[in-house]
Amino acid sequence: MADNFEPRIIAFVCNYCTYAGADLAGTSRLKYPANVRIVRLPCTGRISPLFLLKALQKGADGILVSGCHPGDCHFISGNYHARRRWSIFRTLLDFLGIPKERIWFSWVSASEGRKFADLITEFTENIKQLGPFTQYDKLIKEMSE
Amino acid sequence: MMQSSELTTKAKEYLRIAKVDLVIGYLEGTTKDRRRAGFIRSAEEADNLVLDERCEDNLAVYLVKENLLARYKKVAIFLNPAGIRTINVLASEEQIEADKIVILGFEITGGDVRILDGESVDDFSELIAQLKLKAFDSEQMADVDEIDSLDVDKRFEYWRGEFSKCIKCYACRQACPMCYCNRCIVECNQPQWICRSAHTLGNFEWNIVRAFHLAGRCVGCGNCERACPVDIPLMKINRKLGKEVLDRFDYFVGSSKDQQAVLTSFKQDDPQEFIL
Ligand code: SF4
Ligand code: SF4
Numbered sequence: 504m505a506d507n508f509e510p511r512i513i514a515f516v517c518n519y520c521t522y523a524g525a526d527l528a529g530t531s532r533l534k535y536p537a538n539v540r541i542v543r544l545p546c547t548g549r550i551s552p553l554f555l556l557k558a559l560q561k562g563a564d565g566i567l568v569s570g571c572h573p574g575d576c577h578f579i580s581g582n583y584h585a586r587r588r589w590s591i592f593r594t595l596l597d598f599l600g601i602p603k604e605r606i607w608f609s610w611v612s613a614s615e616g617r618k619f620a621d622l623i624t625e626f627t628e629n630i631k632q633l634g635p636f637t638q639y640d641k642l643i644k645e646m647s648e
Numbered sequence: 649m650m651q652s653s654e655l656t657t658k659a660k661e662y663l664r665i666a667k668v669d670l671v672i673g674y675l676e677g678t679t680k681d682r683r684r685a686g687f688i689r690s691a692e693e694a695d696n697l698v699l700d701e702r703c704e705d706n707l708a709v710y711l712v713k714e715n716l717l718a719r720y721k722k723v724a725i726f727l728n729p730a731g732i733r734t735i736n737v738l739a740s741e742e743q744i745e746a747d748k749i750v751i752l753g754f755e756i757t758g759g760d761v762r763i764l765d766g767e768s769v770d771d772f773s774e775l776i777a778q779l780k781l782k783a784f785d786s787e788q789m790a791d792v793d794e795i796d797s798l799d800v801d802k803r804f805e806y807w808r809g810e811f812s813k814c815i816k817c818y819a820c821r822q823a824c825p826m827c828y829c830n831r832c833i834v835e836c837n838q839p840q841w842i843c844r845s846a847h848t849l850g851n852f853e854w855n856i857v858r859a860f861h862l863a864g865r866c867v868g869c870g871n872c873e874r875a876c877p878v879d880i881p882l883m884k885i886n887r888k889l890g891k892e893v894l895d896r897f898d899y900f901v902g903s904s905k906d907q908q909a910v911l912t913s914f915k916q917d918d919p920q921e922f923i924l
Pocket of ligand 2: 813814815816817818819820821875876877878879880
């Protein structure tokens with residue numbers, strides 16, 4: 504099972520840094536697993552925790568949230584606000600039994616194409632090890648019955 | 649008992665001299681062991697007020713419902729320390745004008761009622777500073793720590809069990825003074841973020857969102873948990889997050905009426921050990 508399990512990974516990224524970094528990875532012909540679906544938002548400050556819940560609700564096995572390094576936010580403070588929000592939100596999810604290992608947070612700048620590709624590779628490997636999020640899948644299935 | 653009647657007498661006097669035109673206090677409930685909120689407009693009616701160890705509910709919730717404050721010049725209200733902190737939160741979020749509120753402060757400790765000195769919310773800052781020092785101590789956190797000590801999949805099972813009981817009545821929301829939005833996110837259906845049905849998945853989502861929207865705003869009054877008809881231990885989640893904002897951001901909710909909400913502010917050097 505674990506061998507041919509292809510995880511579904513959703514990445515919520517900001518337009519100005521991580522999306523540009525992902526773009527750079529592409530134009531530099533850096534290879535990374537095709538498991539990731541990228542959702543581009545104007546700013547990390549726009550990445551609502553509701554998006555993460557929605558991704559889980561639709562069967563994501565892993566979620567990456569990424570934006571500009573501190574000090575680099577196009578809108579000056581979006582990432583600082585996001586950072587506080589993420590830290591509380593992940594504590595909450597973890598307390599309720601949604602593993603921290605399934606939701607990663609990172610800063611990836613427009614010049615860090617290599618970092619982006621490596622991160623996706625490592626994350627995908629990790630999620631493959633963890634396997635599908637069966638507990639949550641069960642809830643999703645039960646609901647559609 | 650001597651003491652608690654002092655406070656109801658004070659309330660009566662406030663109405664008699666027209667210092668306030670409404671008192672929100674406690675009346676006897678439908679059964680002997682219960683108390684309910686009373687909205688008292690005259691000194692005569694004030695004789696029905698009671699104050700004893702059963703007066704647990706945070707009456708501040710009524711200040712933000714039905715635009716009540718717009719109809720009165722000044723309101724006196726019976727509040728315990730969590731209720732007093734609520735006034736600070738609501739004032740800082742510009743939901744109420746703190747100077748319209750006359751606080752009748754009390755504290756219940758081990759079945760006794762103790763009267764708290766002060767009248768305006770600022771009079772209680774020292775009391776609140778003291779509360780901060782002993783907030784979320786290991787005794788209060790014992791049941792939270794117990795959950796934390798479980799493996800993550802056991803924690804999921806525990807909460808799955810609890811949330812499967814939820815009937816999405818939203819009593820927890822209605823009872824909470826900080827849940828004052830006219831249109832709650834659970835009622836938005838374009839897009840629909842949270843599954844509507846009272847199914848475990850949607851219940852999980854609802855409870856995550858409720859807790860998160862109260863993070864850094866919850867004063868721990870317990871109204872939500874007392875209101876829940878199926879006894880979901882909501883306070884475990886609230887305390888977990890309350891301790892988190894205190895430990896991480898040195899933030900004690902409701903410390904002053906000028907305090908900026910923890911999730912609408914930041915420091916450049918906030919901890920970020922979890923960000924790769
Ligand atoms: S979440 Fe519960 S304990 Fe916290 S302020 Fe609201 S009603 Fe009180
Ligand atoms: S009060 Fe209890 S049952 Fe009702 S919505 Fe809240 S958690 Fe669910």
